Amino acid sequence: MKLIVGLGNPGRKFKKTRHNIGFFVIDELLQRHKWKLNNSKFEGDYSIEHFDGEKVILLQPQTYMNLSGKSISPLMDYFDIDVDDVIVVYDDLDLPTGKIRLRQKGGHGGHNGVRSTIDHLGTKDFKRVRLGIGRPTNATPVIDYVLGKFPKQETTAVTDSVEKAADAIEAWIKGKPFLEVMNDFNQ
Incomplete structure (x- = not known):
């Protein structure tokens, strides 16, 4: 069984x-396969x-970003999912918008959702798909930037990176x- 976690914040305000x-990637996988997030627990x-013959759980934590691990860890325990079978998908300020980077393990890199995941899982050894969102080029505070929407001129790059991330996840699920x-x- 594989667990695919997209990090994000709940609610229309943050959609x-x-x-x-990270939620965008889960939504892309749901749309491709006509699946629905039909469980809340x-x-x-x-x-x-x-x-492709593999049981897969797709998760969007509803805890807000900084508490994501509170959702991931109990779900893993309940379904007896090994950390080797988990991918966490999230935004990365250090990558330009449109770029993706996969890693087998690592630190939190200042990302509070990943920090929470590491804290609750008790390990840094989980797979990651990082999607670039770039850094603010002006005096915009980082919190305002990450909670802001992508400008129209970045739509194609964002869509392409989300699709590539979903393709990568599917390749891994297929073995x-x-x-x-x-x-x-x-x-």
């Missing part, structure tokens, strides 16, 4: 913000699906070793 790009909305997926999709 199209940069910080919710573990402080998250999730769906249990089958893809391709994660290192090979990284080699194929890291930009």
